[in-house]
Amino acid sequence: MHRTLWAFAAILCCLALPAKAAGIQLLQSDPALSGAIWYPCAAEPTHVALGNLSVGADFDLKGVKDCPVTGARLPLVIYSHGRGGFFGQQHDTAEALADAGFIVAAVNHPGDTANDSSRRNTLSVWESRPVDIVRLLDFMLKDWKDRAVIDPAKVGFFGFSLGGATGFVLMGTRPDFARIAGLCKETTGACAELHNGVTPPEPVHDARIRAAVIIDPAPGLLTRENLAAVKVPFQFWRSRFGGPGVGDGSGTERVAEGLPGKPEIHVVPAGHFAFLAPCSPELAAAVPRICTDVPAGFDRAGFHRAFNAAVVTFFREQLAGGDH
Template sequence: MQLPAFVFATLLVLGITTAQAAGVRNFDIPAGPAGPAIRLLVWTPCAEPPREMDARGATFFAVPACPVTGEKLPLIVMSHGRRGWFGGHHDTAAALADAGFVVAALNHPGDTMRDTSRTDSLSVLVERPTDMSRLIDYMLDGWSDTSRIDPQRIGLYGFSFGGYTGLVVIGGDPDLRKGLPNCETSSLRACKQLESGELPDQPTTHDKRVKAAVIIDPYPVFVFPEENLKAIAVPVQLWSSDPAQNADGLSGCCAAAINQRLPIKPDYHFVDNARHFSFLATCTPKDAREAPAVCTDAPDFDRVDFHRRLHADVVAFFRKHFAESAKP
């Protein structure tokens, strides 16, 4: 298949080769007793070369509705940051799909770029992990190609509030109570609710089906004292942006505190000069014009080159630990 010249040129600018390909398609988890309807995107291994496509104003390189290739494929579920969306890490999802993974990313109800009605609220902190379990349920039981997934190889990728979400899913117990240190001075709506005496209306959800997790700049970290992370037993690859590049107090920076508290030493990566948003998808010139706050990195920081290394390390991490978990 011949790629149009302008698409090929853009692929070169972004450092993407025509060997990278991922199918992508929207799905919906219906509303039910467990929660509201959830919109998701699923990336899958694809035998066709990528095409430029527009997704809510962002530029993706993928193949819409491409037939899934492969059997017994590992599954990675993705959790976005506060006020994020399921396409925020589309280049990482595509790289994983090209490496043979199925990747499912959702929009957390009430905490997305288009629906901020419950952003920072106590209900979101409680329900985000449940969203991820519902996503796994759907991919294993309701997705059209569920027979292609290996249910013994499920991983999680979480960024910022998604990092918090991932820590809970793999066994962390957030300390959600009145008088929590650092909460009194936080601007989080959840902290104000806790200080007023409101309590979670249900426990947070753990999911033992997740066998490995990539956690990036988890936030908030003050809800995880060391003793509340002791139950985490799965391998973790932990990434941190550079505090020197997040002097504006941007939520999500950084991961050093969690690195020190995890009971099993994680595969820890500190990224010099990385800003919090440097982990979001690489930007085309159009993206940079329309979302400069998200696309602007520190001087001399090359997001495209960094994402090549990020993707290689993430793929290698999941492959290694899925192989180890499969050993008798």
């Protein structure tokens, strides 16, 4: 199994990506499809304001709102955010993919966002999250006003933390709820539901996904046995020091050791939140927990230049055939 530190991928930063800008369409009319679509655009990027998002600081995306889509037969990447996150928490990666000729679509997972915790820590989230992604993919391929520019045979998935585990489920994994029931002691949430005999949801798969980037996935329900069902090529990233949702890093290390095939694996010498987009000074002041890196002094912005380039390269190889 190939293993590498992100530093070895830093040379990818020197690759010249096409000089394009990310067009952005916001999805706001349907609570089940609240998010954004990034795509290639010929105009100069600016700031697209999203407002406060209940984090105590205004949040902007970089791009051109409602710019006409540039290109045809474009590959599509669907994004799933982490527990308690939101669709734009890795916006810089979405922008990099759009600049490189991809369409990226991301939505909030209702019940498990920064503003809505109604499903958080429940068994139902293991059904609702994959269903959200299937709904988004259906929308992009069947109902999006610019769907004609998408190549439906070139669909990728990008997921962080619980979003990464969501991706494994979509690609064929059946979560091991019995394992968690034997380990957890909590008297609330999914743990209590399992101990009280609540039937876990059946996994939701989607064969349209042809390649994936899995980032520091929530490890509890993932085992060597259930990961063996994954036949889709994927790139795997994990943090060495872990953080909320992934523990001290030993869980994702265990998952990495049980991955099927010989995926490309990157081990980043930092904590879990290093994978989130670099924070503005305003966001760092408002939510220091997600903006403070471990170890102190870790260069998140420099890491993201290498990270984004590696993600673009992987999806180019798997979906775009090097032609974007």
